[in-house]
Amino acid sequence: MGMKLSHFNFELPEELLAEYPSEERDEARLMVLNRKEQTIEHKMFKDLINYFDEDDILVLNNTKVFPARLYGNKEKTGARIEVFLLRELNPETRLWDVLVDPARKIRIGNKLYFGDDETLVAEVIDNTTSRGRTLRFLYDGSYEEFRNKLTELGETPLPKYIKREVQPEDAERYQTIFAKEEGAVAAPTAGLHFSKHLLKRLEIKGVKFPEVTLHVGLGTFSAVEVEDLSKHKMDSEEMHIPESSVEVINDAIAKQKRICAVGTTVMRALESSVSSKGTLNAYDGWTNKFVFPPYDFSIANTMVTNFHTPKSTLLMMVSAFAGHEFTKKAYEEAIKEKYRFYTYGDAMLII
CATH class of the missing domain: 3.40.1780.10 (QueA-like)
Structure with missing residues (x-):
């Protein structure tokens, strides 16, 4: 052995x-x-x-x-949901593999809203694992504008063991x-x-x-x-x-x-x-x-x-x-x- x-x-x-x-x-x-x-x-x-x-x-x-950690709100309840972007599945359709937390509330068909103006919306398309979901992002602009929006709304994905708030220098x-x-x-x-x-x-x-x-x-x-x-x-x-x-x-x-x-x-x-x-x-x-x-x-x-x-x-x-x-x-x-x-x-x- x-x-x-x-x-x-x-x-x-x-x-x-x-x-x-x-x-x-x-x-x-x-x-x-x-x-x-x-x-x-x-x-x-x-x-x-x-x-x-x-x-x-x-x-x-x-x-x-990339700034992979986003915070959104669930439609209707407004519950705050953390969305961690894992990988882009398809640039054309804006499909992403993500982790969501708390996961038990996030089901297929739910919509999540991001940013104060809520111009970025994601719909849950699939469950991949207990915490994993496939999201389709809905955004009016071009692909480049969409990526810029993700960068603007996302934060530096420091590992979970770091308990403090993310600082600008991170x-x-x-x-x-x-x-x-x-x-x-x-x-x-x-x-x-x-x-x-x-x-x-x-x-x-x-x-x-x-x-x-x-x-x-x-x-x-x-x-x-x-x-x-x-x-x-x-x-x-x-x-x-x-x-x-x-x-x-x-x-x-x-x-x-x-x-x-x-x-x-x-x-x-x-x-x-x-x-x-x-x-x-x-x-x-x-x-x-x-x-x-x-x-x-x-x-x-x-x-x-x-x-x-x-x-x-x-x-x-x-x-x-x-x-x-x-x-x-x-x-x-x-x-x-x-x-x-x-x-x-x-x-x-x-x-």
Whole structure:
């Protein structure tokens, strides 16, 4: 029997869940794990520059979070309903997959009204899961005006563990500075630590930044419910690996350079498109790859990631990469040293 869910459980003190980001992006703490030496060092994120040289690469996820959380009112009763936009099913018909809360009140045929002027209306077309619904948005303007309206009414979809109100600065800080391709409902959090200044300094050193796109879905936060990990099903997420990035990455593989996956999303994207020769292929589609120990990684030999919550698929991937016992030791150390966990928390570099 391989690893079980219970191997990834630990006591995480609530006060270590980061409610706010660090003051400056690159001034979060950085724990450096050296797999070969089995050492743990405590640094600042901007010290990352000391671990990369010319022709090393940092693979970035350029997905962009859209303001996915809307608040509407139900017709007749006026009850306040939270609508979380998961994905657009059809731009023509303005059909969306969403989650609604409280869900028990929302039935097929109900209408929801958004905004003070109520110009945006949605009709419930289908029940997909206990909380999931398919909505058709009714709006008079063009598609572009409709999308602008969603952006105007939506708010930054901070994870549920953050209990405070969303602040204006969250719109900027819950987005990486290299975010381009809109489609994520959660930020690829390891990338949040990169400042313009740090990227510039790395670039001057000759480090390259090929990009991939993996649109992070809410499945990222889904708890694993099965003790036997081989039975867990990951949600599918849309991903794209362009030919231009493939060339840079395969060149680095050939030269045996440091290839760093910035975040679990990048690692998952890379591992979802490996050729029989152990190089990367271009890709356009979806992935539901679940990486847990034991696992042999083909592309990246270095990883930047945040500190993850107990029993999460993200922690399982990190354990597969750093080694289970070493990861456990590092997490014990992180708790002792009061590292900040989760979305707005501190970072780890595994070399």
